[in-house]
Amino acid sequence: MQKTGMAVTGDEIAATGDMPTYQIRAPPTALPQGVVVAASPGSLHSPQQLAEEATRKRELRLMKNREAARECRRKKKEYVTCLENRVAVLENQNKTLIEELKALKDLYCHKAE
DNA sequence: TATCCCCGGCGTCATGTGAA
DNA sequence: TTCACATGACGCCGGGGATA
Numbered sequence: 672m673q674k675t676g677m678a679v680t681g682d683e684i685a686a687t688g689d690m691p692t693y694q695i696r697a698p699p700t701a702l703p704q705g706v707v708v709a710a711s712p713g714s715l716h717s718p719q720q721l722a723e724e725a726t727r728k729r730e731l732r733l734m735k736n737r738e739a740a741r742e743c744r745r746k747k748k749e750y751v752t753c754l755e756n757r758v759a760v761l762e763n764q765n766k767t768l769i770e771e772l773k774a775l776k777d778l779y780c781h782k783a784e
Numbered sequence: 785t786a787t788c789c790c791c792g793g794c795g796t797c798a799t800g801t802g803a804a
Numbered sequence: 805t806t807c808a809c810a811t812g813a814c815g816c817c818g819g820g821g822a823t824a
Contacts (some may be wrong), residue, residue, distance in 0.1 A: 737795060743811055744793075
């Protein structure tokens with residue numbers, strides 16, 4: 672089973688502290704190989720043809736859902752990575768602010784003396 | 785080396801949701 | 805209301821580390 676390419680580059684998830692705007696890929700313009708477009712319902716007659724049509728529809732649905740599930744997992748993973756990056760950024764900011772506060776307190780104490 | 789356990793990825797089904 | 809798509813839940817499978 673082939674893998675689809677990533678829609679978002681690493682740069683877009685860079686730890687800037689901002690939430691990235693996810694780029695959703697445009698839907699494929701052509702059906703994958705092996706998928707046969709169903710004949711129009713009016714051209715079906717025998718029970719066998721109906722059964723084949725039903726099978727074709729089911730396979731098409733399964734294939735689309737397979738792809739959708741992959742894409743969904745990819746996006747979820749990307750989202751989690753983004754959150755982890757944001758956590759790291761905020762932790763750094765917090766550390767910096769605490770140090771800054773400490774420095775200001777020291778300064779204030781020395782001036783007060 | 786064999787076995788166990790955990791984890792991540794996958795396919796499928798059921799269901800929610802928005803658009804036509 | 806119907807349809808297509810997105811996503812949560814579930815079970816299965818294979819890889820890799822830990823242990824006897």
